[in-house]
Amino acid sequence: MGKRLMFEKPLGMRDTLPFFYNQKAKARKQLSDAILSYGYSFMDTPLMEYHETVGKVSATLDQQLFKLLDQQGHTLVLRPDMTAPIARVAASQLKNSEFPLRLAYEGPVFRAQQTEGGKPAQFEQVGTELIGDHSSYGDAEVIALLVESLKNAGLNDFVITVGHIGFVKAFFRDVLGEDEETIETLLQFLYRKNYVGYREAVKALPISEDKQTALLQLLTLRGGEEVFEAGRSLARNQTCMQAVNELKQLYRLLKEYGVEQSIYFDLNLISHMDYYTGVLFEGYAPNLGALLCNGGRYDTLLPSFQLNASATGFAVHLERLVEALNVQEDEDQRIGIIVDNDSYARGIKQAKNKRAEGYAVLLQHRDQIADVEAFRSQLSETIDLTNEGGAKG
């Protein structure tokens, strides 16, 4: 390992310079305005948690956790998401409050550092958790709120793909019985987006041709509401049917919210091997190589903190949202007042007045300006109170 150069930051860490900071702050506010308008309350938790509590139950894979040791030798994690910490709080300090809980968050989360670019170890998430509502109304509220938040932030072109892990698992059980090993293998292929492997594995199974066809048809179950009919025709058992009905009901509710234009269904969608338990979703925007947002129903997380409650929520990757919004740099709205020794007091007074009117005003002594023209050009307006400036401004 060579010596660090003075400008270097730890791997995967980024600075946020003023322009990007402003864009992020704006997008964050627009998202949280929408979230607040749905009656959610914002909260925060520590950046660090124990690995054996929050780290173990988080949706983030163990090898992707950013781990550290504390002075007592406990393994800590920099929080990989906000869902697990909020579940911890909901199951402890908030357990006697009135459920359903509507909680929201905004803040940095962390991943293990990676040498490859474009995979930051720290990024910001804005999101919600609806805890203690296990109905389709809960699923619909969370997805509708996600759509409205993104729209409020100014994003118009995006797609939310909705799936149902309960459907996939029930369908596999229906076709394959209790052959857990095969089910696990097929789920893995879907999770890894490997349709070639899935097809090969299905064709190699010692089952009837009808069953193979059914398993292969699963791959075609994506699109609009027509997938419900197709899903229904594949479903033979009660749990499977119920999952399709849940999606149908969800779609009806999303139509009531008027957000169905952004919604697609994909019954193969598996965002995580064993975290989600029902409806789940992912959001995408053009010109972003990676996921913009995701979420879903998770029913086993709260029980791992000894609270028996179902929950659902979403998280938006804030930096990626800003990237997707692709806004140009705003014109600088600041006003500059150039002063010298004689006009300093006048300058302070004038700045105070302007600030009271809501302007951002910077007061600058003439002696410290190297190039007056360059100074002027970065501001929307300059007032020169020096003799040189004379009547100008």
Added chain:
Amino acid sequence: MSNRLTIAMPKGRIYEEAAELMKQAGYDLGADLDESRKLILDFPEQNIRIMMAKPMDVVTYVEYGAADIGIAGKDVLLEQDRDVYEVLDLKISPCYVAVAGVPDQPLSRIAPKIATKYPKVASDYFREQGEQIEIIPLNGSIELAPLIGLADRIVDIVSSGRTLKENGLVEYEKIADITSRLIVNPVSYRMKSNEIDQMVSKLSNVMEEASS
């Protein structure tokens, strides 16, 4: 947004077969693209843009979304484990990854060394066999390593087996069959689903006709 598809094509050996397949599916890229030095070519009437990339790099372009679609070898997919959809086996440039070495030579009992371009594939394979090995990463002419005693075995692509034979090496185990795959960026898969589904179904029709 434009619904033009950007396709990362592998330069070199695989290109010709891949281009032929694309042609049969109705996307005529011309035969001599590979010889030209141009890296980006637009086909506005077919609404596609072609990027010529090194075969090893196709998956990277697709994962980051620089290309919507790509044609990549399964060997690279196995080695790099990237977040892309693997939608179609194009069945072109078939070969396989295998373990090879000098005949009748057992693995070293102390620290078996494996020379390879595929460190992950090799370690995963030997781990599954209950064997902990050490990797010697090489970029080419892997066959040299066991001949000069740098490694006990190599893990490499075998197509005809000629190189192994000519260097007096034998194949020990086959690890996986390799063909080229059609891969898709996860976001493009959703945002441009119509265009992509269309291309996938055209290509899979060609595949089916070929196999029937």
